[in-house]
Amino acid sequence: MKRLVLLLMTLSVCGAGGVWAADAIAQRRALMHDDGIAAKKLFDMSKGTIPFDLAVVQASLKTLANGAEKTPALFPDDSKTGGGTAALPAIWQNKPDFNARFTKFSKDVAEALAKINDEASFKAVAPKVFENCGGCHELYKAKSS
Numbered sequence: 175m176k177r178l179v180l181l182l183m184t185l186s187v188c189g190a191g192g193v194w195a196a197d198a199i200a201q202r203r204a205l206m207h208d209d210g211i212a213a214k215k216l217f218d219m220s221k222g223t224i225p226f227d228l229a230v231v232q233a234s235l236k237t238l239a240n241g242a243e244k245t246p247a248l249f250p251d252d253s254k255t256g257g258g259t260a261a262l263p264a265i266w267q268n269k270p271d272f273n274a275r276f277t278k279f280s281k282d283v284a285e286a287l288a289k290i291n292d293e294a295s296f297k298a299v300a301p302k303v304f305e306n307c308g309g310c311h312e313l314y315k316a317k318s319s
């Protein structure tokens with residue numbers, strides 16, 4: 175028991191940037207989960223399933239911006255497995271590319287926030303934001319079974 179406590183303490187101290195691996199996995203999954211909810215609203219709106227609403231578009235894009243900013247720091251080396259993670263080992267083999275994709279995602283979301291002011295501009299710009307999701311998942315996220 176004492177040994178376990180010691181091990182846990184060591185782990186929490188050593189976790190990259192002070193983020194404990196299990197926390198990092200839970201946090202990145204929670205941010206991505208919020209991205210999923212925000213993106214679904216945008217997607218349904220772009221299909222016309224729900225009516226266009228600029229305030230909802232902006233709120234959803236802000237959720238994505240928050241995720242794009244915070245998620246990259248949540249992949250420390252000791253968070254490759256566990257916590258039900260779907261992260262693939264390729265992330266740690268191609269960290270520069272993986273991080274660059276988050277930078278591009280951030281940029282596309284910021285651009286969308288700046289450009290979208292009506293339904294027409296929304297329909298023109300939204301697909302650029304969605305491309306980021308599938309492009310990264312294809313390489314770095316295990317397919318859900």
Ligand code: HEC
Binds near residue numbers: 203258262276
């Ligand atoms: C640069 C890479 C990258 C981008 C961009 C990205 N994702 Fe992800 N996403 C991941 C990775 C990696 C995981 C797996 C995380 C884990 O399980 O630890 C993930 C997981 C998810 C999950 C599952 C969360 C859970 O419950 O475990 C959802 C939903 C999701 N992403 C939605 C999105 C949406 C929607 C977008 C675009 C708006 C997006 N992602 C953009 C890399 C990315």
